[in-house]
Amino acid sequence: MNRFAALIEALAFEPRRLAKLTLMEEHFRTVPDPDRGYCLAALCGALDLPAAKPAMLRQLISERTDPVLFALSYDYVGDLSETIALLWPAPAGGPIRDSAIGAVVETLQKASRREVAGLVAGWLDTLDERGRWALLKLMTGGFRIGVSASLAKLALARFGGVEAAAIEEIWHGLEPPYAGLFAWLEGRGPRPDPGQALTFRSPMLAHPIEDEDFGRLDPREFSAEWKWDGIRVQAAGRLRGNAAEIRLFSRSGDDITAAFPDLAGALHFDGVIDGELVVMDGKAVAPFSSVQQRLNRKTVSARLMAEFPAQLIAYDCLFAGEEDLRSLTLAERRDRLDALVAAHGGRLCASPPIDFDSWEDLARQRAQSAEHPAIEGVMLKRLASPYLAGRPKGHWYKWKRDPGLVDCVLMYAQRGHGKRSSYYSDFTFGVWDGDRLVPVGKAYFGFSDAELVELDRFVRQNTTNRFGPVREVVHEARTGLVLEIAFEGLQASTRHKSGIAMRFPRIHRIRWDKPPAEADHLTTLQVTLARAPAHPAVPDA
């Protein structure tokens, strides 16, 4: 574990992207198989150790520490693996022994469910603190070291002297520890055969549009469509006789087919489609909160699929059959997409274009749509644009609608996790309902690191009550802190006392100058909510 631990710790403390790549390259060059392959799998999130769950780790540490001290420590550190690594009783004079990542992974994969806890405790007893941390991170996933799967694959491409796309093309046919892949990259073996596997292609991304862009851009050269508030997916399909093989990939290339069997089972085409996965509520597109019910699941129940049925709103076509359309213009690709969708129907529909004759006209329509909970804004795409991987300049723009703003009063605070751990960075805020404040939401971001330090100090110095990890902060008419909150939309909610839930709230400004009495009232939000129609119209299939 020492080599692996040294790498991920170095990556965690290295802010420069180029230096991160060098660290990973060096690791791939100097560490033998299968350890480097399991390390790559871990960095790419491709390692599945199903038996190692956080609940088991909590159980192990609870047998060794006082529960109150564990809870306070976890609250402070903000990361379960790191807390346990720091708290684990040091081996009492016992030998510090290293266990290589390959041996650990292969042992865990062979172990029965009952054996896992004993194995893990045994390793934790013999590893040093850094090794314990690395082992626990490996088991729980989510390193938070600023390395994405694509960065790890880029380092691998540099190590092998190939293009990153060459790795991507064969990646989905490969399994850890990737011995064949390393052999090929070192010139010792043949290129692994991607076989007939359906693969992910890097998607084309949009830039946020700036005010000054409108002066430079000719509306006649652009098409516009709604920016649906779902998740970006790429659907790849192949027909074999009457049967279709379909795979759904997330924007980052993760295979999410298993989470959406209702959609995958309903698709029947040969090619690659780019679009937005949404959830339907009857004939209408449901708000993002419904999509969230379906995310991050490895399996999905029939009840959930019936309640939150998935639909694909397609907006581009990368391949039709084996034919690569990516060098064609958007207008040409759109014709091919419409033909494909027209023959298909059902859960696949095409994103309807917006008819507009000037930017002012489009701005008006965007403003009218703004209260639809499933529309985030407008996408602008140059009709002549080819489909280019990455975020090329000048082709695609996203024009999100302006956020709503409301002045709220800070009521409770809790310590954050991850990057913000050990500071009070999770804030619950409220608005006035008569002469009482009612909580309306929570915000975790929107402030700078310097502002975080000030907010943390404010919380610590103005605590009026403590409920476990939660601190109640002074919130009276004359004393307290006003936060200007930006949000993307409002929904009626039975779970919140205020009856309102905010979408994507964040701290827009800290109003150190404003007395809490001047913050907004619940009625303001209720009026905004009442103006919004229930759901937007269904796009025409």
Add this chain to the structure above:
Amino acid sequence: MAIRPETLLHPRPEGLYCPPGDFHIDPMRPVARALVTHAHSDHARAGHGHVLATRETLDIMRIRLGEGFCGSEQAMPFGESLTHGGVRISFHPAGHVLGSAQITLEWQGCRIVVSGDYKRRPDPTAEAFSLQPCDVFVTEATFGLPVFRHPDARDEAGRLLASLARFPERTHLVGAYSLGKAQRMIRLLRDCGHDAPILLHGALEKVTQYYEARGILLGPIEPVAGRKSRDLSGRIVLCPPSALADRWSRRFPDPVTAVASGWMRIRARARQRGAEIPMVISDHADWTELQETILETGAGEIWVTHGQEDALVHWCQQRGLAARPLRLVGYGDEEAA
């Protein structure tokens, strides 16, 4: 104990107050009579009428706060005592920084020790901690969680020197608090065999000169100001932690950033600071040392001033010690850990 200890000492909004002696200890606001444990700015504020502290603390307060930082001052040698309003007062080394003291109060058979900030590890730049048996021990809890166990400081300094050997052309920029940590850091590097001149940010110069004047050997020290960038390559440069994120640090091409602080034990804290080499070097007691010290004083009652008081109070109560947090606001806001 003949009396309730609260009649000898209790918290007020401006700080700990002793009614029979009519004085405060480390008050946050100006008061008539203050006893000051050490010169860190969250404990030693300007504007008191009369200050009683060690010679070193008074001198450093003058350097940092300027002449006239108080109406009048009186230096208190370690181990001696004086009586004021019937309260016997004595100062004893706390091991935190140069001149840092624990303050002992005795009155009507009750003995209270206010530790200020303290550490138990050897540190050639501060007088060694001296254990004071007492009835009530007033302790800090900056690192009062079981996750805080400080490693050997020399191993941590060794990691900085290993990086310097690996990248001999890069400037190694070390964030260290200007009073205590910076001087201890220099001394550690000397003890690890680093003899080359060490460069200082302007904010560290005066206190470092004072340490040398008090006979603490720190080797060749030079100001960083006025140097050409080629004269900076391969040097160790010390600065206050806040300067790492400041315009000041941009003069160094491609520096390696290190931070010396007990908070570096937590990876997220180290990343928040932008530390590439986080060195867990602290001038405070760690979790184990807090526990040991509490037990060794023999105190039956523990008051916790600031830091992670909840965990330490819980631990004391588990062991049958009466313990309570004082919830004093204002300590620990300096990056002195």
